[in-house]
Amino acid sequence: MKALHDFVKKFEPDHNNKLAHTTYDAFYTFLFQPPTVTKGGVHIKDGMDLKRLMVHVVLALQLLYVFGTWNIGHQHFVAIGEHTGLLEGFLLKVVYGLIQVLPIFVVTHVVGLGIEFFYAARKGHSVEEGFLVSGALIPLIMPPDIPLVWLAVAIAFAVVLGKEAFGGTGMNIWNVALLARVFIFFAYPTTISGDEVWISGIEKVGTEYFAASYGWAHHAFDWIFSGLGLATFGEGGQAVVDGFTGATPLGIAAKEGWAGVEAVYTEGQIFWGTIPGSIGETSVPLIVIGMIFLMVTRIADYRVIVGGLIGFFVAALMMNAIAPADLGPDTPGVFKFMAIHPLRQLMMGSFLFAITFMATDPVSSADTPTGKWIYGFLIAFIGLIIRVMNPAYPEGWMLSILLMNTFAPLIDHYVYQANAKRRAKRTSAMAKQRDELITRRGDIKVFNGDSDYRPVGNAGTYQ
Structure with missing residues (x-):
């Protein structure tokens, strides 16, 4: 570990180059424990820093990322009546889900972290860690076909006006991830509400729903999958099954x-x-x-x-x-x-x-x-x-x-x-109890542990 630390330190840029040093510091503190933690003769002893606290939240989200990636593909193929079993076409569904999730994840972090790096370099301090969690949450609360341009605008709005305008990490009064979602909801409501946005790759032609073309995925993966004897994408364009509805349970429950x-x-x-x-x-x-x-x-x-x-x-x-x-x-x-x-x-x-x-x-x-x-x-x-x-x-x-x-x-x-x-x-x-005790006359006994206090001389004087 020391050898790795020494190797990384060789690349530390000059402190006068604010952007370069801010970038280096972000990766350095992500890789290594902070050099100063509360140890020794203090009543609080803690080796946790903010980055590692945020990493705990990111770790708690990983199972949701894995499941959500598979479920995107599963819902798509169920809609067109193919590979309807949970494990049927499993790899195909995961690949399809990754094709949808990865661009959302990349755009979220490029835009959000880009703004964080800009403000950190401008202020001359380290990159703040708050976006680690916001960047992990935002993809999970979006529909799978969210337009990437509008997603980028929503993230810029949330980070700049909802966070940096108040002073950065630890100063925002609203949850940044939810601000991105609420911006999408009010600015582009048709992309995040209704019955047609929750299943990826389904488009409406006239009065019928069809699977959209798989494009480059068809050409890039089908020859690999077919060579392994696995299910393939095909060319798309299949009609969805009769009675198809992309409505969520809540959407149905609100009416029926x-x-x-x-x-x-x-x-x-x-x-x-x-x-x-x-x-x-x-x-x-x-x-x-x-x-x-x-x-x-x-x-x-x-x-x-x-x-x-x-x-x-x-x-x-x-x-x-x-x-x-x-x-x-x-x-x-x-x-x-x-x-x-x-x-x-x-x-x-x-x-x-x-x-x-x-x-x-x-x-x-x-x-x-x-x-x-x-x-x-x-x-x-x-x-x-x-x-x-x-x-x-x-x-x-x-x-x-x-x-x-x-x-x-x-x-x-x-x-x-x-x-x-x-x-x-x-x-x-x-x-009040004390005053009543002091003004009381006569023989009184006040118990304080094993000691007896009796009045001597003037009332109110005790030994």
């Missing part, structure tokens, strides 16, 4: 309730995540694994997550109580949506992903322990109301988290005020 969802997807498909949706938000077990990892390593505060789960079930049970007992064909869709069991609501959509990886952002969330409970609770409570009651957008975590990011300082303020009042009240009560 759980009965409509069951007509298209099984509970197993929804639970394991083999359904259309954003790249990394569909698989419940893999998200829970990441959640447990972050809580065990104390990267994510359990108060936000558990508070969110409580708020989710409280809101879901309230809606169940409001929904009519009998649901018929003429029942409005909102009441059918409200009547869905809380556990089924939990499986659908991106709540678990949002409360685990978005709401726990330590910069934009509440700081106080009590504030974290309130913050997580309100995110879930408000988000589920938006999901169910908003007919135009059957999901609510993006909006509820950004809203609570805005009010997190206010939550902490009232928690601080409540703590100060409680302590002042306790101090006042103790002072």
Whole structure:
């Protein structure tokens, strides 16, 4: 390791070359532990720096990347009626998914890190580490066919106006990844909502859906796959199967309730995540694994997550109580949506992903322990109301988290005020007890451990 360290140090540029030294420092601190950590005669001993903290979050997302890459290909081929089994055409599906995911990942990091490097060089300090997590999250919350140009614009907006304008890492008041998504949602809504964006490579011609041409992938991989006796891409253009719908379970539930969802997807498909949706938000077990990892390593505060789960079930049970007992064909869709069991609501959509990886952002969330409970609770409570009651957008975590990011300082303020009042009240009560004791006359005995204090001479004088 020392030899590698010495080899890397040979390439350290002059400090006067700000851009070059900023770039070098970013890679150096990524490869090696920081030279100074808190050790010795202090009450806090920690070898963790911010980069390594962020790397823990990135590691927790890796299973979602692997699954999401495969699921992109799986959903595409299921739509055209080919390789419908989970393991059929497995390598073909993974390659197809990589062709979609890699450009999104590369554009995200080239644009986001490019802006980070520019601002770091301009300010003359090291590259800030915050984008490690934002850059890992953004691809996972996008649809697989998101136009790369609009993605680049959204990332530039989120990093410049949502982060650097406030001073950089640790100073932003909103979650950067969610800002990128909300920009896409409001600026280019047709690319991130509706029933046609969640399955990659499907285009509508007239009134029919067809698989788009596979282009260079057909020529680059088919001869390799055919030589190995594996399934190939073909030339594309196949018609999708009869009854095809690219709608997510939430999109169906908003109109037809759980009965409509069951007509298209099984509970197993929804639970394991083999359904259309954003790249990394569909698989419940893999998200829970990441959640447990972050809580065990104390990267994510359990108060936000558990508070969110409580708020989710409280809101879901309230809606169940409001929904009519009998649901018929003429029942409005909102009441059918409200009547869905809380556990089924939990499986659908991106709540678990949002409360685990978005709401726990330590910069934009509440700081106080009590504030974290309130913050997580309100995110879930408000988000589920938006999901169910908003007919135009059957999901609510993006909006509820950004809203609570805005009010997190206010939550902490009232928690601080409540703590100060409680302590002042306790101090006042103790002072009152003391004054009553001093002014009391006659023989009294005050127990303080094993010592007895008795009045001597004037009342109020003790030995």
